[in-house]
Amino acid sequence: MVRTYRSRTATVSVSLIASALVSFSVGCGDSEVSRADVDAAVGADAGAGIDVQDASVAAGADGGGGDGRDGAVAAEPNILRIHYRPGEGQNVGDWSLHYFGSAVDQGAEWAKGPHFVPTSAGRGYVDIEIQHPESSLMFFPALFPAGGQDPIKDVETEVFFDRAVPHPTLVGVRECWIAQGRPVSFDPAALADALDAEPYHVRSPGDFIDLGDGRVRFMFRVNPRSTGTVSVWSSSDKSDLRAFAYDASSEVNKNGLVVDLKEIAADWEGKTFGFAIATALADKTDVTPDLSLRPVAYTIPSTNAEWARRSVFYQLMVRTFADGGRAKTSTAATGGGGSSSTSSGIDVSEKDGIGDLVGLRNKLGYLRELGINALWITPIFKATSFHNYDTLDYFDIDPAYGNQKDFKDLMQAAHCLSEDGSTIPGCTRINLILDFVQNHTSNTTPWFVSGLDPDDPEHAKYADWFVWADDYTNMFEGIHPWSPGDRLWHCRAMGGDYRCYHKIFWSGTPELNLRNPAVRSMMKEVTRFWVENFDVDGFRLDASKHIDQFDEINGIPSELHGTHVWWKEFNAFVKTLRTGEYPILLSGENRWDDVSAQNRIVAGNIEAVSDVSAFDAQTGTWKVNAFADDMDSQFDFTYRTALNRFLTGADYEAATFETPTLVQYVNALSSDLSRPTGNSHRSRHFFARFLSNHDVDRPASMFEGEPRPVLEGRLRLAAATVLTMPGTPVIYYGEEYGKFGRNDGGDSFIREPMEWVKTVAFQEVAGHREVDIHGDGMEDMCVGINPFDPTIKFIQNEDGVSVEEQRGVPGSLLGFYQSLIRIRHEHPIFTDPATTLSEEVVANDLYVFRLENKALSVPVVFVAMNRSATSALPFAIEGVDLVSGDEGTSFEMSPLSVRIVEPRN
Structure with missing residues (x-):
């Protein structure tokens, strides 16, 4: 050229x-x-x-x-x-x-x-x-x-x-x-x-991690070759000042500097301490002005959200679940508001094709009919994107979904409360948890806009609310958690200069700085707002393992690790917001879908299972469940991998390579939870187990191409494993009737609308189908997917895959889900933490495991799943099949069938 x-x-x-x-x-x-x-x-x-x-x-x-x-x-x-x-x-x-x-x-x-x-x-x-x-x-x-x-x-x-x-x-x-x-x-x-260049100034002087026991880990940054001190005092005349030294060998940019405030004041709780940081590099020196901190005292809660262990959760995206009317104001991305009001933010006289809180409230009857008693809704706060995972305002509702009144009405209906606050007789309470993104925000939130721009009037307030590159940052270093070739930073032009900020997901989601006590306080206030004003029951913590990615990269032990320490502090705080039958639940997105992790977990060779902070320096052992000390529950992505292998028989075929079975995997995690660590909360930790969610392909599409009877059979086996094993089952909306969805060039295709009706109207557009929201059968169907790409790929007319086509139909997949959920609710053996699992039959076509709990009135249940040819249980048992109601002393298994047998004494 x-x-x-x-x-x-x-x-x-x-x-x-x-x-x-x-x-x-x-x-x-x-x-x-x-x-x-x-x-x-x-x-x-x-x-x-x-x-x-x-x-x-x-x-x-x-x-x-x-x-x-x-x-x-x-x-x-x-x-x-x-x-x-x-x-x-x-x-x-x-x-x-x-x-x-x-x-x-x-x-x-x-x-x-x-x-x-x-x-x-x-x-x-x-x-x-x-x-x-x-x-x-x-x-x-x-x-x-x-x-x-x-x-x-x-x-x-x-x-x-x-x-x-x-x-x-x-x-x-x-x-x-x-x-x-x-x-x-x-x-x-x-x-x-x-x-x-040789910079020498102190950066991020106000950052610290509060360890909750009087110790503080100062997280300032200096030239790696410098020496200096952190001076700390509690008296106004500084008479009790103590200076804590560091040098190049301290690696303070990586390790921080841990100071025990009890050495200065034994009565440290509730006391304000002053501090100043000094640094020297050859003949260059820098000293910060006097700063202050007030340490937080907390202990690991003695209570756990046990109600969630006994629940069956349903996950949905409000946008694509049910349309209750037209939003009265514009969407969050373009202005408008969903703030508190005495009237609804939704005009129910006309639909707009976008799911909303009114539509969800109208469908609570369906969820109760299915047997659901807990609900996880993906983010509903004001945000930039259609999925709402890039928050603009943590204190308000995306107006596309309604307003605060609509959310309060939803919570009251879910909790079976009438307008006067009295309990509605015969109504099943549905607990509701919000998706809470503390790891990052939108890059258009006022916090970030002010923190980015030095000329902004509120720049000083928000300058340290995000993680900025400084003189000592080489942005090419640092391993990305799932894409090693990617960088953890993004740079923005600001006039004639550039500001570079930490991001993990994409440039539109800057990472919040949880080393800043002001950010930690704000996250607590957000939580208090939604619990005290709306009676929210808990939070699913999005991207919770990434709170302090640099501590993860640097191999900081979990007792000092910014991520783990924060979740312990946060869990202690939320447990003070509500006591009684329904403590606030915290469930984290912590575990990866790691195929090889199954082998290492069962074999005990678990160095790379989760994260480097899983190493317990005191005992010299690796912990499988690094977050079990931090919160009530976590989502078990690795279980989903083991389950997929089970459904295809790959676990049995590869048995010579020590690939663990489902029961082996589950028992290995349970064994680790019982390992003594001095944390009584740990033993009550439980896992959320699922077939799919808003980020991964739906199971129906994973087995797409199989004959319909075979496909439905595999989906039944999948449902049975999630609903009969320990852990909290989470059903992703539409899964109960075999909804299809796959990431074919966009995750919106995993998030397509709930199919309430069997007939819809489509227009073919560029290989996809554009939905006409005024077409036949659309009055109850939400079509508001990604507003920038309002097309769908996997919904078909009258294909048997909809609520209308399966509701009340004997033998339907929807009916099978209802049966399994009912069985789980009626038999505590499936949810009691003392229940143990053992394998009875492990064969290519047949898998049988036994649940046992001698303290219960029904102490034993057998779950048998047939993966291929017709066979019979290879042992005599007198009992009843809880699925079909069949009774006898022997049970035949047809291909891809499930029996849950309760023995007769």
Whole structure:
């Protein structure tokens, strides 16, 4: 490709073939300028990081033009030249630039972005033509290894063309510079100076982790080579001041500095302490002003939300569950509000195709009929995205779903309360937990907007509410939890400078800084608000294992680990908000769906099962359930993997490779919970077990393509394993009638509308079906999926997969779910924590396990599941099958069938 630039004194043609600079020609007289001439002219850019600019620099000595700015010609296409310096030992020519955004009409195709043109000293550059200079270009340097492995990426950032540095001689060309792991700079010296500088100031001085027992882990950041002290006092005259020293060996940026406040004041509880941090690097020093902290005292709760262990949960997304009417105000993303009101935020006279709180309240009867007595709804707070996992306002409802009155009405109906607060006779209480995202927010929340912008009036208040890169941050370091090639940071342009913030999921979800006591206090206040004003029963904690990702990366033990310490503190707090029969539940999204983890868990070789903080330094052992000390419950993704292997018979087929069975896996986790740790709360911990949720493919689609009887048989086996084994079962909406859904290019296809009716109206659009919300049968069906892509892929007309087609039909999958849920509720052996499991038959076609609890009136139950050919139970047993009602001394098993046999004494 030949690109022609117009200089202020000459026309320059630059020929780029692949990623090598081939030749330069200057249209000024007949002179030809070599690469060597150009390097000589610009001083070979050895120290300043300036790459080849253009040959007119060399020609300027005899070409006239004075300062090189005379004789400018008509505007040329806008070119952004991005200079890059990778890490030591890396070849810049191996790196390419992946770019996208509104500044260009078309971004780079994945893995096919332009490679950096090598210049000198390991540096290189890429030129990108900008069609819309007023908009931002998003990009990141990337290294795509041979063989198709995942790429290695540098930090994603943005540049506005108009803010880049004008090229000194080329009209229409602007430049910026990047050193690996550093933000974009508009200073050409950045490629050298940014890495050679020796900062010495104290950063994040107010951050600390409260250990709850009088100890505080200060989390300030300094130059790794510096020495210094943390001075702490409690008296106004500082007469009891103690200085705690650190040096380079302390690695305070990684470990923090633990100070026991009891050494200063034995009566530390409720007392305010002052502190100041000093640092020195050679002849440079820095001392913070006097700061203060008030430590929090807490102990691990003696109570647990046992009601949840006995419950059957139902997970749904309000947006796609049931439409109760039209929202009276606009959605959160575009303004409007869902604040408290004396009237509903939903106009029930007209539907809008978006699920809402009124529609959910109208369907509580269906959930009670199914046997559900606990409900988990995905986020309903104001947010930027359709899924609401990027919170804008933790204290208000997304107006698309209604307002606070609608939510209060829902809670009263779920709790069987009449308008005057009295209990409705004969009504089954449904406890409701909210999805609570403490790990991150939206990048448009006022907290982040103020914290990002130094000129914002509230910048000082929110500046430390998020995790910002500082002088001591190399953003290229740090392993991403599930995508090793990704970075944990994103950079935003702020005037002529850049601010880079910690993110794990995507640039629109900056991570909150839970090392900041103000953020911790805010999360408690959010919780108090929803419990005290609306009687919420608990919280599902989204992304709860990522609260302090850097402690995870650095291998900090769980007793000091910011994630684990926070959840202990938070759990202690929420248990004070309600006592009695229904303590507030905390259930975390902590465990990964790790195929190989099953083997290690059962074998005891569990170093890589969960996280590095699972190592117990005191006992020298690895803990399987690292979060069992922190909260009531956690979602067991690994169980889902074991279950999938069971359904296909893969666990039996691979038995020679020590692949554990379901019972072996469950028993291994239970055994770890009984391991003595000095935490009585741990032994009462339980797992939430599920077939699918809003992030993973639905089981019906996982076995799609099988004949319908075989598919339904597998779904019955799946339901039986979740509803008869220990742990809290969680049913994802639509699962009970075999709803399909798979991530085919978007997770909205796992979140398609609940199929209340058998007939819907579709319009074919680009291979998907666009729903006409005014079509036949749509009066009870929500179609508000992703508002930016309102199409569906998996809903069919009259295919047998809907509530209408299965409700009340003998032998239906929906009816089977109702039976299993009823059996679970009626027999405490399935939910009592003292129940033990043992295997009776492990064969290719037949799997039988035994539940036993001698303290119960029904002490033994056998669960038999047949995976293939017709067979009979290989042992005599007199009893009754709780599923079919059959009685006898022997039981035949048809293919893909389930029997739950209660022996007769």
